[in-house]
Amino acid sequence: MTLPRVPFDDRGLAYGDGVFETVLLRKGEPVLWPYHLARLKRGCQRLGIPIPSQEALAATWGGGASATLEVLKLIVTRGSGGRGYALPETPAPRLLSRRTPFAPETARWQEGVTVRQCRLRLGHQPVLAGIKHLNRLENVLARQEWQTPNIAEGLLADAHGQLIEATSMNVFWQQQGCVFTPRLDKCGVAGTLRAALISQGVVREADVSLEATPSVERLWVANSVQGVWPVTALLSEDGVCLKRWPQNASDRFQTVAHQLLGYVSQ
Incomplete structure (x- = not known):
């Protein structure tokens, strides 16, 4: 090529x-x-x-x-x-x-992943919020915070401590049986899988702080290429385990998202 x-x-x-x-x-x-x-x-x-x-x-x-x-x-x-x-x-x-x-990492669909909280905080720029512009230096710096292969992603908050996204994926969580994703009107990238799930009424936008993330019922990271990775362990910025979630063999949110991507028969 x-x-x-x-x-x-x-x-x-x-x-x-x-x-x-x-x-x-x-x-x-x-x-x-x-x-x-x-x-x-x-x-x-x-x-x-x-x-x-x-x-x-x-x-x-x-x-x-x-x-x-x-x-x-x-x-x-x-x-x-x-x-x-x-x-x-x-x-x-x-x-x-x-x-x-390309081949998706299907083991992560089934076994779940470990993610960590990042030290870097995202700045607010509403004019650029949601779009996928070429200046991704904040994400590059955040990804430098860990090198261990057992950590799949890092969670990013803004300067006010509100959860926004992962370094290269969107974030979703379940509370009281409903699935939510952070509002992205001040910063962050609005993913296409996220947009499809919102338009179908599967997901709603809401606010949650990075500090409160360990208290959610379930947590996922996802994008339109890799699909949905259930989070089974959340680490602090210093590598301390803050929460473990059992991997659920029945994951309706993942099933619905993967139908949109054609991953059902993978």
Whole structure:
């Protein structure tokens, strides 16, 4: 595969001036595409970047179906030009894409995962909240907080201590039999699986503090590529176990989410 070259003056490379999507392909077709397209459009509109045409986007996964699962990564930058932070007078957005074979970590579906609380706190920027822009330095710094392979994810709170997301997944919890996910109107990435679950009435938005997380009935981390990982152990920033949840063989939330992703027969 020949990868596209990004010129030195590309604004996505220089400033993170762009957005991206990570899409599960099943038999060459994008899963949850309407939700990915909606978030891509929302991100481009927030940044003032012209949205790629439907034809250009479809060409990134065209060219034959694959018998295996794949992940398609799409990157849209503002392109080149402009002096410093000033925008180019006539932007020429750059669309980059890559397809790679993929296999979900099914053991984590069945056995659950250990997650930890992160020290890093997310800053508030409502203009960028929810979109998947290219500047993900907060997530990069948070992911540096642990190297042990037995920890699958880190939970991130904002400056006020409210749970927002995991480093690369959304967070869901159960309380009194209902499933909730954090509000993302000030920071965080609004995932496409999350959006689909909310639109179907499976999940509701609510607030919970990172400190109160050990008190929830159940906890999950999930995204539209890996699916749903039940959390069986929560560690503090210092590695102290705060809570263990028994792995439940009957996980209705996971079942509903995996139906959306086509993982039912995996």
